Amino acid sequence: MDFIFCPICHKQISITAHSCPHCGHPIDEKDKTELKQTAKNVEKIVKRKESMFKFGCFMVILTIVLVGGAFATGNLREVNFIAVAVIFFIGLSLMGAN
Numbered sequence: 788m789d790f791i792f793c794p795i796c797h798k799q800i801s802i803t804a805h806s807c808p809h810c811g812h813p814i815d816e817k818d819k820t821e822l823k824q825t826a827k828n829v830e831k832i833v834k835r836k837e838s839m840f841k842f843g844c845f846m847v848i849l850t851i852v853l854v855g856g857a858f859a860t861g862n863l864r865e866v867n868f869i870a871v872a873v874i875f876f877i878g879l880s881l882m883g884a885n
């Protein structure tokens with residue numbers, strides 16, 4: 788079901804509502820179009836954050852496996868490469884957070 792956010796109390800309300808059930812703010816058709824757009828943007832941001840989080844988890848696991856493997860084989864040159872990759876990833880995730 789489609790939903791929008793009340794411009795006054797920012798709570799989720801049904802697209803079919805004529806007023807906010809939480810604070811009573813009246814919602815007209817023009818407002819609905821704008822608010823629906825806002826709700827879609829919020830959804831997009833949430834989805835992007837979720838995918839960044841999944842990517843982050845994947846990178847952490849990969850790093851642990853690679854660092855563990857490098858230490859096990861005594862290949863420290865590989866560890867340097869991983870350190871650069873980790874710094875690059877932290878930079879990426881900080882950009883994604885903003």
Ligand SMILES: [Zn+2]
Pocket residue numbers: 793794795796797798807808809810811812
């Ligand atoms: Zn409200």
